[in-house]
Amino acid sequence: MSVKTTEKVHMVRKAERESLWFLGDLIQPLATGQQTRDGIYIAHYQAAPSSQPPLHEHDDDDEIFFIINGEIAFWAEGEEKIIGKAGDFVILPKGVPHTFQASPESGATWLLILSPSSSFEKVINAVSKPAEYEAPEKGWQIDAETVKTLERVAPSGGVRLLGAPGDLPASHRNGVTS
Template identity: 45%
Template sequence: MTPTASPSTRRLQIVRVQDRENLWFLGDLIQPIITTEMTDGRFMMALTHSKAGSEPPLHEHDGEDEIFYILTGTIEFWSGDGHAVLGPGDCILMPKDVPHIFRVSPDAEATWLVMSAPGGLDDFFRAVSVPAGYPGPQQDWQMDEETEARLEAACRQFGITLIGPPGTLPGMADL
């Protein structure tokens, strides 16, 4: 369910937890909160709840900067030639046009806010995701051909370049 606002309250947006959309994106729960539609394309924010060890493929965004604000757990980030381990209360900016990847600690799940400016990342998540059956990471999720095809098509549509599979670090993609 995508929250909408009437014209008289267009500037003020309230999104209650029970109104959030629940999506499984590569096995992780994504809940768009402030959508691209709500901000006329300027910004988006979503809550992510990842399973231990979760990591996307090495990639870069052509159109938006990504900001991660860690709520629980520990996440390791690589961007260009930079590397950092973040925990609750830490924040990182992953600039557009710079290859990056992150990995949730293998010991515990993590939650964080992911934001993008401009918006659009929520539409990318929707293009790849399936509706979540419960509010948590998808148990026993594995990449399959159907999900891989949706991911590749959405990357082309939304200007995200896949550089290498999960586990490939920036600078190692050509090794």
């Protein structure tokens, strides 16, 4: 990542962003824990249509979304399904089982914010690979190797995997919400 950092200014130019594929989606870190003394992590995130991470829960950090375009469906234990659209701001607090899915028609783009940054950022870094182009990875599907890597690194990143992609929190299974 080409970053201009002085004692008082941190800037990442669009053309110089690092591009990574994380679970097939494009993620471009803008501010990392190292740069913010573990205070916050911010990345530009572009998800393919229907992209959905495994059902999971964060022990240490809140997962925050500012949706730039598209729609994202969010499911959190004990809550109704929520649809976020461009301009919406969503917080999935630590300790709450959740998952989300980018629009099946168009995918979605958002700013991903982790606060504090120290834990889940480790999972992103361990699972990501350099992107060959600035878009979600074409044809990506989760495979056994990726699942093994997630299972190995998630605990050290403060993440509990609770299901596979497509699994919903218990309160949403069979169309039932609490």
